[in-house]
Amino acid sequence: MHAEDKLTYETWPAEPEKSTLEAKNKFLGFWFxxxxxTVLFASLFATxxxxxxxxxxxxxxxxxxxxxxxxxxxxxxxxxTSSLTxxxxxxxxxxxxxxxxxxxxxxxxxxxxxxxxxxxxEFNHYVHEYHHTFRSSAFGxxxxxxxxxxxxxxxxxxLWITTLIxxxxxxxxxxxxxxxxxxxxxxxHFIDVVWVFIFTVVYLMGMVG
Amino acid sequence: MSTYAQxxxxxxxxxxxLTTVDHKKIAILYLIAGGLFFVVGGLEAVFIRIQLxxxxxxxxxxxxxxxxxxxxxxxxxxxxxxPLVFAFMNAVMPLQxxxxxxxxxxxxxxxxxxxxxGGVFLNLSWFFDGAPDAGxxxxxxxxMASKGHGVDFYVLGLQISGLGTLIGGINFLVTIINMRxxxxxxxxxxxxxxxxxxxxxxxxxAFPPLTVGLVLMMFDRMFGSNFFVTTMGGNTVIxxxxxxxxxxxxxxxxxxxxxxxxxEIFPIFSRKRLFGYSSMVFATVLIGFLGFMVWxxxxxxxxxxxxxxxxxxxxxxxxxxxxxxxxxxxLLTIWGGSVKFTTPMHWALAFIPSFLAGGVTGxxxxxxxxxxxxxxxxxxxxxFHYVIVGGVVFAIFAGTHLYWPKMxxxxxxxxxxxxxxxxxxxxFHMTFFIQHFLGLWGMPRRVFTYLPGQGFETSNLISxxxxxxxxxAVIVLLYNIIxxxxxNVKVGNDPWGDxxxxxxxxxxxxxxxxxKQLPLVRGLDAYWLEKMDGKKGMTPAEPLGxxxxxxxxxxxxxxxxxxxxxAFGALFNMDDKAWSVPxxxxxxxxxxxxxxxxxxxDDHGFHIHKEELIDDEDKGVKA
Numbered sequence: 001m002h003a004e005d006k007l008t009y010e011t012w013p014a015e016p017e018k019s020t021l022e023a024k025n026k027f028l029g030f031w032f033x034x035x036x037x038t039v040l041f042a043s044l045f046a047t048x049x050x051x052x053x054x055x056x057x058x059x060x061x062x063x064x065x066x067x068x069x070x071x072x073x074x075x076x077x078x079x080x081t082s083s084l085t086x087x088x089x090x091x092x093x094x095x096x097x098x099x100x101x102x103x104x105x106x107x108x109x110x111x112x113x114x115x116x117x118x119x120x121x122e123f124n125h126y127v128h129e130y131h132h133t134f135r136s137s138a139f140g141x142x143x144x145x146x147x148x149x150x151x152x153x154x155x156x157x158x159l160w161i162t163t164l165i166x167x168x169x170x171x172x173x174x175x176x177x178x179x180x181x182x183x184x185x186x187x188x189h190f191i192d193v194v195w196v197f198i199f200t201v202v203y204l205m206g207m208v209g
Numbered sequence: 210m211s212t213y214a215q216x217x218x219x220x221x222x223x224x225x226x227l228t229t230v231d232h233k234k235i236a237i238l239y240l241i242a243g244g245l246f247f248v249v250g251g252l253e254a255v256f257i258r259i260q261l262x263x264x265x266x267x268x269x270x271x272x273x274x275x276x277x278x279x280x281x282x283x284x285x286x287x288x289x290x291x292p293l294v295f296a297f298m299n300a301v302m303p304l305q306x307x308x309x310x311x312x313x314x315x316x317x318x319x320x321x322x323x324x325x326x327g328g329v330f331l332n333l334s335w336f337f338d339g340a341p342d343a344g345x346x347x348x349x350x351x352x353m354a355s356k357g358h359g360v361d362f363y364v365l366g367l368q369i370s371g372l373g374t375l376i377g378g379i380n381f382l383v384t385i386i387n388m389r390x391x392x393x394x395x396x397x398x399x400x401x402x403x404x405x406x407x408x409x410x411x412x413x414x415a416f417p418p419l420t421v422g423l424v425l426m427m428f429d430r431m432f433g434s435n436f437f438v439t440t441m442g443g444n445t446v447i448x449x450x451x452x453x454x455x456x457x458x459x460x461x462x463x464x465x466x467x468x469x470x471x472x473e474i475f476p477i478f479s480r481k482r483l484f485g486y487s488s489m490v491f492a493t494v495l496i497g498f499l500g501f502m503v504w505x506x507x508x509x510x511x512x513x514x515x516x517x518x519x520x521x522x523x524x525x526x527x528x529x530x531x532x533x534x535x536x537x538x539x540l541l542t543i544w545g546g547s548v549k550f551t552t553p554m555h556w557a558l559a560f561i562p563s564f565l566a567g568g569v570t571g572x573x574x575x576x577x578x579x580x581x582x583x584x585x586x587x588x589x590x591x592x593f594h595y596v597i598v599g600g601v602v603f604a605i606f607a608g609t610h611l612y613w614p615k616m617x618x619x620x621x622x623x624x625x626x627x628x629x630x631x632x633x634x635x636x637f638h639m640t641f642f643i644q645h646f647l648g649l650w651g652m653p654r655r656v657f658t659y660l661p662g663q664g665f666e667t668s669n670l671i672s673x674x675x676x677x678x679x680x681x682a683v684i685v686l687l688y689n690i691i692x693x694x695x696x697n698v699k700v701g702n703d704p705w706g707d708x709x710x711x712x713x714x715x716x717x718x719x720x721x722x723x724x725k726q727l728p729l730v731r732g733l734d735a736y737w738l739e740k741m742d743g744k745k746g747m748t749p750a751e752p753l754g755x756x757x758x759x760x761x762x763x764x765x766x767x768x769x770x771x772x773x774x775x776a777f778g779a780l781f782n783m784d785d786k787a788w789s790v791p792x793x794x795x796x797x798x799x800x801x802x803x804x805x806x807x808x809x810x811d812d813h814g815f816h817i818h819k820e821e822l823i824d825d826e827d828k829g830v831k832a
Contacts, residue, residue, distance in 0.1 A: 029312060
């Protein structure tokens with residue numbers, strides 16, 4: 001099959017995300033990219049663990065007094081749900097239903113946006129209530145870098161998926177853009193997985209000391 | 210479409226190279242840019258040796274000396290050795306597996322331009338109050354205290370060029386997995402393809418820690434964070450770990466492709482198949498795996514404790530085993546072969562004892578207790594120059610002579626090639642052999658001068674004279690390149706006469722679509738097999754048909770250029786210059802704008818039609 005082929009519901013392949021050579025390459029290349037991203041976040045996690053609670057003096061707030069579990073729980077639920085909605089979007093992509101795919105993708109975007117809003121609120125809260133800033137201590141630098149890198153990934157994902165939706169509204173689905181939607185959803189799952197680790201390593205482990 | 214054969218004007222050629230996505234042209238770009246940086250790094254090495262030729266020399270000041278050694282190391286590793294290795298990977302690997310291009314031609318071009326602009330940015334530091342001066346390892350405790358913008362150039366320049374390397378690695382991995390010709394199973398891949406494969410995997414997992422390390426240092430120096438500020442709870446050892454988790458795999462990223470090139474040369478010029486092919490593959494993968502387990506052997510004296518030191522010492526020594534397997538396999542490939550002493554074979558034969566010497570001192574350094582004596586002395590300098598020059602640089606010289614006809618369609622002069630070899634070989638051992646002893650006698654590395662009467666004078670002078678021989682060798686090579694380019698005597702498919710792998714079944718240089726029909730691969734050394742069966746070329750695996758090719762694009766250049774502009778904004782933001790933030794924003798807009806354009810534009814590439822391919826055959830057109 002070729003990327004330019006005009007397809008119908010009947011001729012749409014079972015795995016549109018890897019039915020051309022370009023698509024297969026994109027699919028595999030993106031998995032490798034995520035492998036590299038994993039090492040990137042692993043390095044940030046290691047840095048965070050090494051610098052957790054490392055502050056210049058006792059006036060600084062430490063992890064266990066800082067984190068607010070109910071808020072992070074809500075954020076976690078939002079992001080996990082957005083992963084589910086992106087799965088539905090891919091289900092409709094595989095069934096050649098561009099309209100429903102877009103609908104679920106927009107839902108994914110809204111959930112992601114809500115997550116980002118909560119994160120901004122959280123950062124703002126720490127800065128103003130606890131004077132826990134990027135420059136106040138090594139702990140602060142490590143915290144904002146790790147969680148902020150994840151937040152930046154979410155923001156990039158939002159822009160990416162928005163661009164994809166706008167670009168392809170008129171075009172509909174074809175074998176050229178199906179892999180693009182697919183790797184965007186892979187990316188979205190990846191940032192979800194990273195968040196699960198952040199929730200565990202930063203927030204849960206932060207609460208127990 | 211015989212327009213490809215028309216003579217192009219100078220401007221059109223430049224535009225062609227700025228927009229190319231063809232792996233063969235990108236290889237040439239890597240070769241030129243890497244060669245240029247190799248000369249720059251070489252000049253810096255010459256300045257180092259002039260300064261150290263006699264005691265109490267004042268050829269350069271202490272501060273300038275620090276900048277020169279930093280830039281020598283950084284340039285040679287990141288901007289010379291890596292791109293030159295990438296040049297051969299790009300030129301040869303797709304041909305060896307029977308592919309028409311790499312998996313992501315656009316990304317391939319982007320990778321080159323990122324490397325190029327990162328390298329240019331780093332070297333521009335010379336013209337803005339000083340180059341980086343904290344050593345190529347840029348340890349945080351030193352780098353944070355460095356005045357001026359040198360270290361900032363290091364951080365941003367390496368970040369940009371590192372991105373280019375990373376996407377290049379992903380590209381090669383996907384290419385090798387997805388784009389092999391029919392019959393090209395993994396265990397039929399030429400060794401150079403195998404080493405490219407393992408190297409790319411190392412790049413994928415080794416570069417992100419460097420990215421993070423550089424980000425942390427950038428944040429500390431430019432945005433006031435405290436990762437490495439101990440009074441604020443920071444810890445400089447984090448940099449050492451991140452740097453060496455990258456840095457140790459990096460030396461295998463350099464040496465594995467070198468092994469690959471030599472594993473091609475030995476069978477070709479011994480006219481015998483590679484001895485122990487499967488054990489060579491196994492050893493390559495094992496070296497790649499162990500390469501990630503040994504980073505702390507650079508940190509024996511940091512104080513990680515005896516347990517950590519012992520573990521990393523043993524892991525390091527273990528690497529000697531697969532490397533030893535390789536050495537014996539090469540020796541047994543030559544054994545009983547009908548050896549032709551060509552220029553590439555000279556380099557290959559000289560590589561074995563030279564690299565072995567570096568390997569043996571490596572095992573000495575791996576003994577953690579003894580390392581407390583060797584650490585930070587010229588013994589270490591001698592060791593890593595023996596492995597990197599004796600391994601990687603020898604391979605680059607060998608590869609240049611071996612693949613020059615395939616890349617440019619004309620042979621380098623064998624006589625001049627052998628003169629280059631002997632000058633360099635003698636100069637190399639003269640420069641670095643004596644440095645083992647200088648180190649054992651107590652001369653520390655990275656010192657800008659030394660006093661008379663300590664027994665260092667004669668040895669340093671000998672070492673400096675050796676450097677002159679190596680410089681002469683490079684000049685002879687450049688002369689060789691110019692002379693052969695001027696003469697431009699065209700050669701056929703298999704100029705060495707004994708090519709074994711697919712690239713030698715193609716015209717030199719190959720047409721831009723590489724294979725008119727994908728070849729059918731019947732075993733290891735695919736082309737050699739066909740020759741032995743009395744055939745002239747490969748049996749095609751498909752009927753002649755349309756070929757799908759990617760379009761050229763200027764966007765890779767623009768994306769990389771945007772980051773180059775943005776880096777200036779980020780760097781001068783520290784000085785509170787009013788123009789810095791707008792420059793940063795404009796740069797990022799250029800980059801993301803170009804990326805956006807790339808995303809929304811339909812780019813399906815084009816097809817070369819069957820009839821044009823038949824035409825090409827009649828006219829003997831070359832790309």
